[in-house]
Amino acid sequence: MPGNRAVAYQGPGIVELVDAGYPEFVLQDGPGVPPENAGRPVRHGAIVRPIATNICGSDQHMVRGRTTAPPGLVLGHEITGEVVEVGPDVEVVRIGDLVSVPFNIACGRCRNCKAGDTHICERVNPQQPGGAYGYVDMGGWPGGQAEYVLTPYADWNLLRFPDRERAMEKILDLAMLADIFPTGYHGCVTAGVTTGSTVYIAGAGPVGLAAAVSAQLLGAAVVIVGDLNEQRLAQARGFGCETADVSTGDPADLVEAILGVPEVDCAVDAVGFEAHGHGADAGSERPASVLNALMETTRAGGRLGIPGLYVTGDPGAGEEAARHGSLSIRFGLGWAKAHSFFTGQCPVMRYHRRLMEAILNDRVRIADAVNATVLPLEEARRGYEEFDRGAARKYVLDPHGLIPS
Template identity: 65%
Template sequence: MPDNRVVVYQGPGKVGVEGVEYPRLELPDEVVNGLGLAKGAPHAVILKVVTSNICGSDQHMVRGRTTAPIGQTLGHEITGEVVEAGDDVLFHKIGDICSVPFNIACGRCRMCNEGKTGVCLNVNPARPGAAYGYVDMGGWIGGQADYVMVPFADFNLLKFPDRDQALEKILDLTMLSDIFPTGYHGAYTAGVTTGSTVYVAGAGPVGLAAAHAAQLLGASVVIVGDMVQERLAQARSFGCETVDLSADGTLSEKIDDVLGEPEVDAAVDAVGFEARGHGAGAAEQPATVLNDVMTIARAGASLGIPGLYVTGDPGGIDEHAKVGQLGVRIGLGWAKSHRFTTGQCPVKQYNRVLMNMILSGRARIASAVNATKISLDQAPEGYQQFDHGAARKYVLDPHGMVPA
């Protein structure tokens, strides 16, 4: 069998590439023992990983800001080529190149039947919902690897219609596993539509994806807020307005400078629980962005919250933050009749239509997020640069399949 390697969390601030067993068509012991399912997985496939991306959610683990144990495998953004298929896989064959939603879903439970694949009931005994290579998400091996197993393949995989076209556009298509649908979900659930004015908090890859999605949905003005100048410049590169949150002045004043009024029609939190306050050198204030979006969203607005919030944060600023209990001004949101959408993006609701947008040339998500390919061996360097605020989306290319 081929060798297999995977990126592994080795302690706060440190990842490495380690050798692991080649995947089998079997479910993780955690799932088998916790849910009483059969070990064998004839419904699964083995993928040769074409691309796997470094995500900001991975960085929370690598910074030591979750309960992830040392040895946790990493990688939930996966695109791959089918190299082995179980006997029960009917609609995928060897050689197919497919996108893998980061949500692992059985396709059979009540939540899956309702389209809520981010909270599948049959893939994680700890809580609804699972993902590859993530703490408390079912024990599934990560996809920042040479090879990975994908269960319930007929339900989960999105096959690209043409192999050559897929490889030509792979830096765009690789974003379908997570950040493009997640950003789109943030903008869509915030109610972005033709002519909307939109504020996106955070110019990391998900924030940039949300900004590009807002443009595709017809927004008249998209404003992106961040403290990292390189990331703000990246947002401006595809037509967004920006506000520098490290500068003096309130967010409402900054919005007013752009729009002539201090409120927007829709707002997206693409930051999550490691948010900081405003101003140069501001300290961590985990509820900052949630309170910001309520402050600057008009009455009756919707708020999309794809930014990650956790139930366990060893590095939280106080005992409340360590269990995900934050100082959110819910009274403000109530008074303004705001609507909130939180949680994992149900990728399958969006990935096929977004694939069509990419293949037609309408969506240019790789350019928007500054997709940058690196080898699997360069993953530790990519994590370090990303953690220092690089305005790039790092795409791992384990087998050299990404065109130059």
């Protein structure tokens, strides 16, 4: 039986390559596994050999020590790979299939899953609705920044690529289907982006860039991306976005300089709880700054898509209230402007098949847009360090050296 090297969080700022043990068709007890989930049979699961497994900004929150993640947690929820074993209850998925693994773990049986809300499955996590691989408070399922990973409810969760050779040619694009492409798209859909929309996207990290691409796919007339990082803004300009360097001033003023009016039709928060201020406050953390700016910048009656991560526990917050997820949001402003707010994780399965077809039929080059950069598993620490310093890249780990050069 092969070993299983994996990237594990070991404390603030520390990730290490460890031997996690080859997966079995049972959820073993381990870091972050709720007692009710330990020993849970997974006869309906598949073991996947990751071809591409990405580093996400959500992983970075944990590695910075900004969540209650336990040391030893194997990271990684953006998984694309080959099925190498299937459990005895699997009927559809076959050994050898190339698949995208949604970061949401969903049973397909509960009330929420049947309604399409796979991001808040009621059965995979005894602590709260919703499960994910390698993430704090998400059921304890080991992550996929590893050589092998167990994926439960395989027939329901896994998206099979129809042609292996064609899929390998576009594997870096398809690797974005596990999370950031559907997440950015979800942010735009919930914000109401459509033909002719003017859109402001806060954040030019990988999710923000994916949202910008998605806004273009949905027919937006103008897509404005705001960030503090000039390299990331340059990446957005590279595929036709307008940009706003919010270190220089208020987003509404910067939007007005582009559009002639200080408001957009709709907006997307792709930053989340580690937001910084704008203009003179750009050097300090202001966890509510993006949400407040989006309310100021979005027209009355507009919608705000909020796929950016917000947490209930942030031990590294500078404000006591923010340590418990309480932010100084100007909700009265949003109420007065009759805004609609859409929050929570993206239900990946709602979108990933259609976005796969867009990739396979050359409608979008999402890997180029987010500057996908491949590293071997052994260099995961480097990827985390460079990403933490603001690199304008989406790091993709290649555990088995299978991604074509």
